[in-house]
Amino acid sequence: MDLSSLDFVALFASLIVAATPLVLAAIGELVVEKSGVLNLGVEGMMIMGAVTGFILAVTTGIPLLGFVGAAIAGAALALVFGVLTQVLLSNQVATGLALTLFGLGLAALLGQSYTGIRPPQTASLDLPVLSDLPVLGRLLFSHDWVVYFALLLVGAVWWYLNRTRRGLILRAVGENHDAAHALGYRVVAIRLGAIAFGGACAGLGGAYLSLVRVPQWSEGMTAGIGWIALAIVVFASWKPSRVILGAWLFGGVTILQLNIQAANLNVLAILALVLGVVAAGLLIFNIRRLNGHLMIRSAFIGALGLLSWSLALSFPDFQLDSAYLSMTPYLTTIAVLVAISGDRTRAALNAPASLGRVFHASA
């Protein structure tokens, strides 16, 4: 067992790339759900963004135009959903699923003559001095602009939802659309705006996939990322900052899993390492409000880490089927769901009360 063959800087750098489409799609869906609409068509909007972004970037040679086009295409497809569910009052779940199927089909049709073409490269923001820093440079300052844009977008969404009047109204519409309507807010218009924003974000995420992460166009290339984005919104319990955490967890487990396999590492040792880092992080980040409860929790996690380390030393040849590792984000999502539904006050605070309910102004 040789942990040295694992390059943690490279690992974290590729984690950030793998997580970026998830961050983008999930933060868009979070806004949609905060406004009280459940749009299950993320996958369809993502793949529309992937194909439109690819076509525009290839034909114009400017990646930025590809991303802009992808956002517009995602928003346009989302508005189809918006009109159907908000104006024609169709069922949100069914319409969202139909949107995914429609998007996958339409994207396959549009992209037919674009397979085997290489997109223009999206340049990295090579910040002078900063990106030359030994570890931090590679980790934090050597990515393309979309990575930073995604993180800024999450910050902006947090600020909008929590610190602006319009954000408050949007949340009010999601919590109780009848009350918001009675107060004179235009529920349908606000929701349409949120849906379009969600679509634009999903489109950007799709374009990131076809222009940076893969980079090529092939049919069905989103391969379920949109569904993971939906899971992340729940995992994040509708809080923007946790969206990043969730996306990094999902992206990180995928990347870690690939690395463990390629380097033939012992999963127990990795687990020990992760638990150790979590325990240390918990202590360090909460050092100002350290209490007994937190100390016990950190000690518990640390002890688990030590336990798995000793297990790793006693079973050096232990190999865990990679499928178990792939399961972890989903298991975590379920655990989070159980946790938030167990705590009624927190659930009430977070899940929008009108999520998925049909709003009719005359009712």
Added chain:
Amino acid sequence: MKLLKTLGLAAVLAASPALAQDDPLQVGFIYVGPVGDYGWSYQHDQGRLAIEEHFGDAVETSFIESVPEGDSERVIRRMAQEGHDLIFTTSFGYMTPTVRVAQQFPDVKFEHATGYQRADNVSTYSGRFYEGRVVQGYLAGHMTESNIIGYIASFPIPEVIRGINAAYLAAAEVNPDVEFRIIWVSTWFDPGREADAANTLIEQGADVILQHTDSTAPMTIAQESWEGLSEGERGIYAFGQASDMMEFGPDARLTSIIDDWAPYYIDRVQAVLDGTWESEDTWHGIDEGMTSIGAFNGAIPAELRKGAMDIAIAIAAGKRHAFTGPINWQNGEAWLAEGETADDGTLLGMNRYVEGIEGTIPN
């Protein structure tokens, strides 16, 4: 009453063989990926198109793409209910569902690719892809400078394990220092995940990548490493899988294993039309052309190109086999004695690595 009788008569007439023969033969295909994957499913669809071209109006074909293996029984049954006479199911995971549906539709003929379960109305067919893996291993062993060869594997079934073993033996024969790093991605088609796997392998030092997944993403990633290189520098090499993939890696692609199903498909359709179709097991290789080797990259030195060509010719002539002793299993247990050649039974059930490969196969 009279009307009912007339209708009944019409039904009898319609069902009579004399009239049925004027109807075109209905041939259905079920693919695990999209036809636009430019890999496995694309190649099967080329076979379908060859049928249409060859038989013209006598045959009508249809296909359903991106059918998940877990959900395939429903799709196969629907195709049988719709009146298809011959159905090709083209993924290993469709095996049990195909046999199950075949029992319910004894008059429909089924052809299952890469499986081993047969029935009176179920044939199986596959290519000896491992013969092509020998050529790949030979080239990979010679062309690697880091002596680390990356391998992106899909599911732990004999076909995939056989390919890894065949490639490793051929690579180790010409380069005893060679090391295989294997990643199981648990998917046939997921460009994002396959791209992540390729990147992980490259980060861990692999400079030649083999894949047994269906998308062109790993090839695209390898090709990306050639961008902006100066004269004399070299990037990552890769091999086309199932389809030629030339346009996806003009610099990176060394050669490819191409599956050519068209002659077999035309044969089988002809057999149904002639009424001579019988349940058979077909396993064709380089000799019959079902597995073929794509053009060689000009960057390969001339003597290596000749060496690779000689191997392919020797295999086709039956003078060389991918598995000729002495070969031990991974745990040191003897398998083949000096000069002994593996029998098809062992090849079809291969479920462990040969000696020299590190790591474990997921369950």
